[in-house]
Amino acid sequence: MSLTIRAYAPASIGNFAAGFDLMGAALAPLDGSLWGDVVGAKKASTTTLLATGPYAHLMPPDPTQNLVLRTFAFVKDALATKDIPCPEMAFTLEKNLPRSSGLGSSASSIVATLVACQILLGEPFTRSELLQMAGRAESLVSGSVHLDNVAPSLHGGLLLLVPGEGGSSKPRALPWPSELVIAVVHPHCELSTEKARHVMPNQLPMAEVLAFAQNLAAFVHALHTKDQEIFVRCLRDVLAEPRRAELVPGFRAAQKAAMRAGALGCSLSGSGPSIFAVAEGTEHGEKVAAAIQEAFNTVGLASEARLCGVDPLGARVLP
Amino acid sequence: MSLTIRAYAPASIGNFAAGFDLMGAALAPLDGSLWGDVVGAKKASTTTLLATGPYAHLMPPDPTQNLVLRTFAFVKDALATKDIPCPEMAFTLEKNLPRSSGLGSSASSIVATLVACQILLGEPFTRSELLQMAGRAESLVSGSVHLDNVAPSLHGGLLLLVPGEGGSSKPRALPWPSELVIAVVHPHCELSTEKARHVMPNQLPMAEVLAFAQNLAAFVHALHTKDQEIFVRCLRDVLAEPRRAELVPGFRAAQKAAMRAGALGCSLSGSGPSIFAVAEGTEHGEKVAAAIQEAFNTVGLASEARLCGVDPLGARVLP
Numbered sequence: 001m002s003l004t005i006r007a008y009a010p011a012s013i014g015n016f017a018a019g020f021d022l023m024g025a026a027l028a029p030l031d032g033s034l035w036g037d038v039v040g041a042k043k044a045s046t047t048t049l050l051a052t053g054p055y056a057h058l059m060p061p062d063p064t065q066n067l068v069l070r071t072f073a074f075v076k077d078a079l080a081t082k083d084i085p086c087p088e089m090a091f092t093l094e095k096n097l098p099r100s101s102g103l104g105s106s107a108s109s110i111v112a113t114l115v116a117c118q119i120l121l122g123e124p125f126t127r128s129e130l131l132q133m134a135g136r137a138e139s140l141v142s143g144s145v146h147l148d149n150v151a152p153s154l155h156g157g158l159l160l161l162v163p164g165e166g167g168s169s170k171p172r173a174l175p176w177p178s179e180l181v182i183a184v185v186h187p188h189c190e191l192s193t194e195k196a197r198h199v200m201p202n203q204l205p206m207a208e209v210l211a212f213a214q215n216l217a218a219f220v221h222a223l224h225t226k227d228q229e230i231f232v233r234c235l236r237d238v239l240a241e242p243r244r245a246e247l248v249p250g251f252r253a254a255q256k257a258a259m260r261a262g263a264l265g266c267s268l269s270g271s272g273p274s275i276f277a278v279a280e281g282t283e284h285g286e287k288v289a290a291a292i293q294e295a296f297n298t299v300g301l302a303s304e305a306r307l308c309g310v311d312p313l314g315a316r317v318l319p
Numbered sequence: 320m321s322l323t324i325r326a327y328a329p330a331s332i333g334n335f336a337a338g339f340d341l342m343g344a345a346l347a348p349l350d351g352s353l354w355g356d357v358v359g360a361k362k363a364s365t366t367t368l369l370a371t372g373p374y375a376h377l378m379p380p381d382p383t384q385n386l387v388l389r390t391f392a393f394v395k396d397a398l399a400t401k402d403i404p405c406p407e408m409a410f411t412l413e414k415n416l417p418r419s420s421g422l423g424s425s426a427s428s429i430v431a432t433l434v435a436c437q438i439l440l441g442e443p444f445t446r447s448e449l450l451q452m453a454g455r456a457e458s459l460v461s462g463s464v465h466l467d468n469v470a471p472s473l474h475g476g477l478l479l480l481v482p483g484e485g486g487s488s489k490p491r492a493l494p495w496p497s498e499l500v501i502a503v504v505h506p507h508c509e510l511s512t513e514k515a516r517h518v519m520p521n522q523l524p525m526a527e528v529l530a531f532a533q534n535l536a537a538f539v540h541a542l543h544t545k546d547q548e549i550f551v552r553c554l555r556d557v558l559a560e561p562r563r564a565e566l567v568p569g570f571r572a573a574q575k576a577a578m579r580a581g582a583l584g585c586s587l588s589g590s591g592p593s594i595f596a597v598a599e600g601t602e603h604g605e606k607v608a609a610a611i612q613e614a615f616n617t618v619g620l621a622s623e624a625r626l627c628g629v630d631p632l633g634a635r636v637l638p
Binding site for chain 2: 211225
């Protein structure tokens, strides 16, 4: 019997408030449950994919169009450049994250696939190669390379993407205050990343450029110095949120409700429609999540809420 | 005899590499000398200004047009809002910094004036009020409020301007590695801040926005984590320098010479024409400064070089 590897990759918040395209966080539910896709892989005579899980029915009917097999195609190509033969694989996908939700669903499928292959094949890739492949696979969905979901889903943590070699980016871990709770609420509607990108302008006025850069740099500084005043002031999205707010029904009301409930900050998760709010502890997080859900209810949207911390581990093989 | 207060405010590097408009450093020559303007103030029957020092002859002939008296006008107004009577003052200005040099010359005159008044008048102002006045006075020269010279000249340190109340900015100290040496070279030519601002565009493409914000945030992160790889990669100006380089004769050659001499980074000081390069220790700093000066010589520019650290004190009263 062939060995089966099952790899888990957590949900994530891309565009983490101040960090449009540059900062993302892996999510770990406080109740200890897993929240992310799981990909199983074993060597086989032909490559196949079997999708299960609560969101499997929303997958493309043609399995070769699924991100698991499309990601595996990158793995094959990368192995070929290393002159390593690539076996055929039988994949399973437990699709636990809803697509177009702002929860890093595609990143989770991609990263779980890569990690399953990496382990099954004896770790042929460096961490940096895995991240590059993940970025290329993510671009199949969003149209260009963005690492703010795949990097945290792979490495864990709250990550800042910093300049790497030759115009590339690479992740660095930021010190997230572990006592804080992130209330993540997913209203039951979809918003495609492509549509959310479409409302972003190609050019920005200089005053806005400086405000964005200042806010991000100050947020990073606040994390390192535990400067709560600046942390709270900069836990916001001055760039994308003003342009995307109207794409998410009830967002502004939900955000107001979160802030009235004492959240330290509240913004879109990724490009939405999910939103996240930062609270001071579990009890406070429950209150904030309830306020957000009530606001979505008012516009007729059911929603799902989870209280999370930042997942320090990232993608991993399940026993 | 009336008490005389003499206040010193150090030279400074605005637009500190990665931090266009948002980061600045106060300078302290390694040889222990002072490098900045000194303003003397004492109560008098009429307000007067006597300018001395190596650059006094370049001051406006009408003393009321000098920044010392224009800054004093802000002091008078601010005292009036507090219902505090303002005496007439006899000022002296030792003008030690050349104007339009990129060394924070106007900030130095402004801040020294404010600190002399603050001490002579029994500290009527908060630090925040002093900074606000300094910003308004600086805008007389540059056309709008910029704090990246006045804030470090007042407070000392390498400062990041972070978001304050209602769209304002306020300074936060960054942890500059004190073992590093800053070679500052002032070629004998002038470049008005206004002219240097004129070449900056009103709008920026999104890719450049992200590159600028990423570079600044990563630089701040590198300072806090002592990540030398990222520090070196991000000790650069991706925003203003490409547009201003051609305004400074010999800048590109001087920068290349500095990097060939092993500088960790080299960019314009403020809007130029002075440039600064970061070196690893005094001996290395001397080598880097010599390389820069030789490059300026090649284009027919004499220059002055100083090896500096970051001045942790900022403006202060002299004995």
